[in-house]
Amino acid sequence: MAEPILATRGLIKRFGGLVATDQIDLDVAAGSVHALIGPNGAGKTTLIGQLSGEIRPDSGSIRLEGRDITAAPVHKRCRLGLARSFQITSIFPDFTARENVAMAVQSRLGHSFRFWRRAKSDPARTGPADALLAEVGLEDRGNMPAAALSHGEHRQLEIAMALATAPRLLLLDEPMAGMGVEESVRMVETLQRLKGRISILLVEHDMDAVFALADRITVLVYGRAIATGTPAEIRANQEVRAAYLGADEEEG
Amino acid sequence: MRVTPRLVVYGLFMLALAMVPTLAQVLAEPFLVTLFTRMIILAVAAVSLNLILGYGGMVSFGHAVYLGIGGYTVGILAEHGTTNGFVQWPLAIGISALYATVVGAICLRTRGVYFIMITLAFAQLVYFVGVGLYAYGGDDGLTIYTRSDFAGLIRMSHKPSFYYLCFAILCIEILIIHRIVHSRFGLVIRASKSNDRRANAIGIPTFRYRLAAFVIAGSFCGLAGAMLATQADYISPAVMHWTRSGDLIVSVVLGGMGSLFGPAVGTIVFLLLEEVLSSLTEYWQLVFGPMLLLLVLFAKRGIDGLLPGGDRG
């Protein structure tokens, strides 16, 4: 097997007595869509936090394309090709949609210790930003303040911002959360287009979306990865059905 | 730059400032030049604070410290016989920058109310350093017997000349801040104010940019301190008192946070208000205190927000 784009080994994070992440070994194959599912409180958010660098694991290692990033700060990981979206929309609300994406483009263009030249009209920033807005279907929203966009548009905007950093791996934390049916379909389409070009680690509650997109699925329960496999394998896995899918069906 | 009514107002305001010495002569009120020189120097300080407060969202409650650092640099050098302005003023800026680098590196690790408090605490620390400077007057301050001298290029003791020097510095500062906030650097600062977590997640290490902005703001304010000490021929710890830092914040908010000319207008309106109110009543702060509360509640964007002329940016 080729080197996975992302590999964690023995990742542990405790909060007081609670083990939020318990010995996680996760391999995301390059070019794949890998879904992470599990009931609430399974430790998905904590795991994403450690992968993106906002939470420091107590032990274990994280490698991105073979490179150890366990101790790297958030911005460094992004420069190395790991981009993320947030569970709760996180944008620059008082910037325009175009400027939101342009900031991410700017980050890729090297350091920002440039004090004199006007940046907003700089084609090196706005050119790629406009192209990315078009890619996620927001081409006519460029001049609007980001705060004025709809919820679905915010999520698309976040995808565009993540893409602007030229990532090798996208961490998507519940990109469909709070979306209507139509918006979800659009998001799935957007992700389908990205599939193959960029590796994706997807945390999502929408099982239709997960089974439609994922090449492999890892099931997290109480901080442990209880199963990893293809969608068909996961569907057939008795332990998973008992621990998670069954319960989910009862709920909904 | 589009010409908006707002811009016209600011243009007229700057023009009026340029006319002050002439006006003072016509009215035979030379005291006006002194008053406005002081106002312009404090405007330089407020405009510098606006870079971090208005654009960067860093509520520094210790900005007046740089007035002291700049002022004492000039005063102490003069005390030891170095009156060359080309030495004094750049050194005032340099020491301010050095202080801002060290203190900023500590303060910017903290967030929110901790940042407010720790900047305040460092300011108090320096204030007490000033009080403890026995050799330089301690609490009583230090009289500067010989004014800074710029190789005779500017007649520093000639009040209108000094006024125009200060006015030119204010104009240059506003121009520099204008370029900065619209540059890539400035956008990073504003992005960090808007959503720092997001800025880091798209790969921007905001800490170093925020620190750089903190240092730039401190340097400009250190220059203002040198100017202030030169104008008064005197420096004392009082300029670093925490209420002076409060006054600077008030000036910025009164004029309009994150607006280019706002803080300069705010400073001058604030000081004029003080002049007018205190001439009406000895207890002027009885009126001014509640005015601050009303400003916060009803006119958060300050004078800038009241002017017509489309969006800012």
Place this chain on the structure above:
Amino acid sequence: MLLLIEQSLNGLQFGLLLFLLAAGLTLVFGIMDLVNLAHGSLYMMGAYFAATFITWTDSFVLGAVLALGAAFLLGVAIELVAVRTLYARDHLDHVLATFGLLLFFNELVRLVWGPAGRTIQLPGILNTSVELLPGLSYPTYRLVVILVGGLVAFGLYWLVARTRTGMRIRAGASDREMVGALGIDIRKLYTLVFGLGAVLAALAGIMAAPITTVSIGMGERILIVAFVVIVIGGIGSIRGAFVAALMVGMIDTVGRAFLPEILRGFMSVPAANTLAPALASMLVYILMALILFLRPQGLFPARSG
């Protein structure tokens, strides 16, 4: 040695006064998320009220009690008129608006009581000394301050940690919506907490008055130190405020007492006399910078996790 004991007692006494002031600040911050620069004004108003009421009633205790009542009413009035509108605002707004209140109260005092300071005369029984150790006599009044401060500190701890009201207060600090859902009138609770903070501040001001003097701006000097205390302790934590207040009180007092002596070994007497108090004041801020550098959330972070 005796001097050290005496100064330690002074440090304890100052630390307890600081705690009274800091407790109100930290409660108000922890529960309402409000930065209140005008807290020192309540300290000052308490002292001025006491000065007046003691003159009127000719009784120290009665005057002090009346002053506490007046401070409570003043606190409630400030909350209802001004502070209530600020909860939804950001910290910068708090700083500006309460800075305005501070200016207002300083000027009000100047208008009503005049620019000159006041002194509060102690009644005869308190104006004595107690011989604690052979050769160490200590002012009775300061012992009373220590006693009252200690009792109030204990009472406050008991209130917050053990009673239903305290439970509501702590719940309010951690989860506003939950308190609302429990059917507790959060607005009333906020007013009450602010009033309580006002009483604590006034109590500190009243007790400090006979030792120092009653003057305009007396609240500001100590307010900044109280801010240092709550930042060191961890904003919102009563326990942190207590520990930090004693630390700061000790360092400040002992520094003030012994630094001049020490410095005179190195420099001229007037130089030492100028530098020593400044250096003693600086020690407190250096302590804060050091602690925040190591623990940016203070010693007892109230909202961890």
